[in-house]
Amino acid sequence: MTADIDKAASFMATHxxxxxxRRFELLMGTTDANTVLAAVDGYRNPDGGYGWGLEPDLRAAESQPGGALHAMEVFAEIGTTTPRAVELCDWLETISxxxxxxxxALPVADPAGCAPFWLQVDPKQSALQSTAFVTAVALRVAEQDPAVAEHPWLRKAVDYCFRAIDAINDRPFAIEMCFAIQMLDAAHSTYSEAQGLLDKLGQYIPADGMVPVAGGKEGETLRALDFSPLPDRPSRRLFKPELIAAELERVAGEQKEDGGWTVDFHNYSPAAELEWRGYRTVSAVSILRHNSALG
Known part of the structure; x- marks a missing residue:
């Protein structure tokens, strides 16, 4: 099955x-990095972090680790350097x-529209999930930006992730494991420790690549392409080629009649539901394109 990119573009324009x-346009080659950076700047705070609902289920204005992840994603996608990436590393160092x-997550003044799991946390306790998800993308940015690669925050975050992953002795929470694997994938070319830790986490993924999200929405499950979205990465050897091929077919086949894709997890506001659909549509098309599966 082949995804319909024209319908996807119409969905993005509508919803x-x-x-x-702008990210979709960049993926399609119809806009440039500066245009995308201007869009993400709307979520930036004077402290160098990002909030304002950049993470759709965290509507609070304050800068948050979740916002940092999504901003770093943009910096990884644009294919060039931006001082905003180092400035974000500076902010991450202040909250580490x-x-x-x-x-x-960090405290919020107004919890309106925020998922409860963002609010019911201890801001004085490190979390592998949040550290791994922003470190994974920062390592991708570092591949093209020496200033990020040399930033002291990044090395300390990588070391924390390595220690936390090494301490795991049972199957971790699915989303935490997903981000940890993506972090190890991004670290493999620079840090020798990454390969052994990737093997360790790989033992917790079943042959079908499906890991249910405990406590999530009924049927919420992470799959092979969630753990390993990019080809030619070390994590791909955790999955059989025929499984990856079948998963790419599944992703293409999940495009809805309106041209967009949906998510299988709970949304916590009407705005978030649409925003996640747009985000997921960019993600689905990106996965298909990077895996040469757009047809």
């Missing part, structure tokens, strides 16, 4: 937020805890 419309990790 997606400006940032994801003594062990090098970052908290799952």
């Amino acid at each position: 997606a937020r400006v940032l994801d419309r 805890l003594p062990d090098g990790g970052v908290p799952f």
Whole structure:
């Protein structure tokens, strides 16, 4: 099955937020890096971090680790350097805890529209999930930006992730494991420790690549392409080629009649539901394109 890119473009124009419309255009080669950077700048705070609902289920204005992830994603996608990436590393250093990790989330003044799991956390405790998800993307940015690669925050965050992953002795929470694998994938070319830790986490993924999200929406499950979205990465050897091929077919086949894709997890506001659909549509098309599966 082949995805219909024209219908996807129509969906994005009709339903997606400006940032994801610009990201989609960048993916299609119809806009440039500066245009996308201008869109993500709307979520930036004077402290160098990002909030304002950049993470759709965290509507709060304050800068958050979740916002940092999505901003770093943009910096990884644009294919060029931007001083905003180093400035974000500076902010991440200010919120990092003594062990090098970052908290799952920071306090918010107004919880309206925020998922409860963003609010019911200890901001003085490091979380592998949040540290791994932003470190994974920062390592991708570092491949093209020496200033990010040399930033002291990044090395400390990587070391924290390595220690936390090494301490795992049972199957971790699915989303935490997903981000940890993506972090190890991004670290493999620079850090020798990454390969052994990737093998360790790989033992917790079943042959079909499906890992249910405990406590999530009924049927919420992470799959092979969630753990390993990019080809030619070390994590791909955790999955059989025929499984990856079948998953690419599945992703293409999940395009809805309106041209967009959906997510299988809970949304916590009407705005977030549409924003996640736009985000997921960019993600689906990106996965298909990078895996030469757009037809």
